Amino acid sequence: MTMTERPRGLEPLRETIARHGLDARKALGQHFLLDPAITARIAALAGDLAGQHVVEVGPGPGGLTRALLDTDATSIVAVEVDTRAVAVITELAALAPGRLRIIEADAMRCDLTTLCPAPRQIIANLPYNVGTPLLVGWLRQAAAWSRLTLMFQQEVAERICAAPGSAHYGRLGVLAQWTCRCGVQMHIPPGAFSPPPKVHSAVVGLIPHAQQPDTAVFRAMEQVTAAAFGQRRKMLRGALKSIGGETLLAEAGIDGSRRAETLDIAEFDRLARLHARRAATPS
Incomplete structure (x- = not known):
């Protein structure tokens, strides 16, 4: 099998789920996306993956994983905390030796940049209960990623991409837009999932800016936006x-x-850099 050869003859995802007893668990924020047409569209949103190493977080039964294997991605690393899903992806990895690897780990406690070489991307249908903290952690190391293609609850997606002065504009939008070019790329209705969530979902594309703040300035921005x-x-x-x-x-x-929601990204950047400079200056 060549590095980009696709596994064939796969059973339907619903059969895989039944065979492994992989019912979606609320405690893990799981809602499985089973429609191959939708997962293929999500994989395509990440652009040309030739030469790219992809990290997928929370693959579940592997619907998006299968779509990623159908791209030209050089390698895919799936990070999964649910032992049942690990067994499913292990089976899939056996059909794509050397190209798909499964890591049983909690993505909240894992430095994903250590799992594959650059250029690397994250493409994931994120568990709803940890999507926001995961994103903030990845924004801290945005320079390590060429792109992030992530599915969130629609309300979170709107917050990430919100403009100053809008109802959804807040800390998450400032951090995201300060470090990346952001845009909602796709809307997905509840009925596309099993089980259907109570909310709509959306895929957000984030392309990191060429210049990124250093650790001290990012920490200062977190403090400024948290207070504001x-x-x-x-x-x-x-x-x-x-x-x-x-x-x-x-x-x-x-x-x-003025109030926080009236400040644009450049004004928050000035505040963060001044705050970082003051914090670094001995009193």
Whole structure:
């Protein structure tokens, strides 16, 4: 089998699920996507995968994994915490030796950048209960990824891509758009999943910017946005009081009577860099 040869003769996903007793578990945020046409579209949204190494988080019964094996991706590493699903993907990996690997691990506790060489991407239908913290962790190391193609609840997707002044604009959108070019690429109705979730879903594409903040500046941005949006009804001079408030805003040239949702990404960038510089300066 060549590196990009596709496994053939696979049984239907529903049969695989039944054979392994792989019922979706609410505690794991599982909703399985079984329609091969939809999983193929998601894989295609990631662009040309030739020469790319892909990490998939939470493959479940392997619907998206199968679609990824049908691309020209050089390798695929599936990270799964559910032992039942690990058994399913292990079977699939046996049909794609050297190309698909399964790692039994909690993605929340795993540095995915260590699992494959660059250039690398993450493509995943994320468990709903941990999608946001996973994304924030990956944004901290955005320079390590060429692209992220991720499925979230639609409301989370809207928050990631929200414009300043809109109802969904907040901390997550600032962090995402500060580090990546973001866009909603596909909407998926509840009925496409088994079992159907109570909400719609959406696929978000994130392409990291060429220049990324260093660790200290990213940490400062997390602090600034947590303070600013933690009390979003307050004026910024009050919301940012714990991290310098009036002085920080004056240095950044930002009116302290404004509220967090009115600031654009460039203004948050100024605040974060000033806050990081002040934190690094001995008092």
